Amino acid sequence: MKFFVDTAEIDAIAELNELGIVDGVTTNPSLIAKSGRDILEVTREICDLVDGPVSAEVVALTADEMIAEGRKLAKIADNIAVKVPLTWDGLKACNVLTNEGNMVNVTLCFSANQALLAAKVGATFISPFIGRLDDLNLDGMELIADIREVYDNYGFETQILAASIRSANHMSDCAKIGADVATAPPEVIKKMAGHVLTDKGLAAFMEDAKKANIKIV
Numbered sequence: 001m002k003f004f005v006d007t008a009e010i011d012a013i014a015e016l017n018e019l020g021i022v023d024g025v026t027t028n029p030s031l032i033a034k035s036g037r038d039i040l041e042v043t044r045e046i047c048d049l050v051d052g053p054v055s056a057e058v059v060a061l062t063a064d065e066m067i068a069e070g071r072k073l074a075k076i077a078d079n080i081a082v083k084v085p086l087t088w089d090g091l092k093a094c095n096v097l098t099n100e101g102n103m104v105n106v107t108l109c110f111s112a113n114q115a116l117l118a119a120k121v122g123a124t125f126i127s128p129f130i131g132r133l134d135d136l137n138l139d140g141m142e143l144i145a146d147i148r149e150v151y152d153n154y155g156f157e158t159q160i161l162a163a164s165i166r167s168a169n170h171m172s173d174c175a176k177i178g179a180d181v182a183t184a185p186p187e188v189i190k191k192m193a194g195h196v197l198t199d200k201g202l203a204a205f206m207e208d209a210k211k212a213n214i215k216i217v
């Protein structure tokens, strides 16, 4: 499973990127607003830092305007994935931008039917939102499994980019189901390394090493 980082914070992306675990980045208008940066400027910096796809989201609502914005975003760098919402106009824009040779990420997906349409119009990525479904007492992970089944039934090449990830468990659950990509905030990716028994075991080892005066360098 590829790891994308769901943030527009350059320092956080750089830290994870140094470890070699960043396969791409996703942003959205809320994350750009939170960064306080100009969208074109910060997106260019992210593209310079990371080799994989960097999703940059349009803010228009009509297909024609989304296409114009998408073309401008795509000019930032070769690794831009233009992000469009899963609306009828977004699907039209996806089709045009894909046919022009761009990577397109169709976002705000909440049903298998929406994912099926995105694949039919040639989306590179479909972004089903797990956390926002869980917030409504629905099952976000079930949606990932449903889309996996539908895409595998017909060999669709659209990659399932699990989004709205809120916990480390979401990451392993996505990997078990077979999501192609999961995008998570940096703090969730870091939490994947944690386990209470690791902390407890390490404390015991450190105590014993101290008692025995073990020195290596």
Ligand code: E4P
Residues within 6 Å of the ligand: 006, 026, 027, 028, 107, 127, 129, 131, 132, 163, 164, 165, 183
């Ligand atoms: C990423 O592509 C999505 O925009 C993001 O994961 C949404 O996450 P949220 O539901 O936590 O805002």
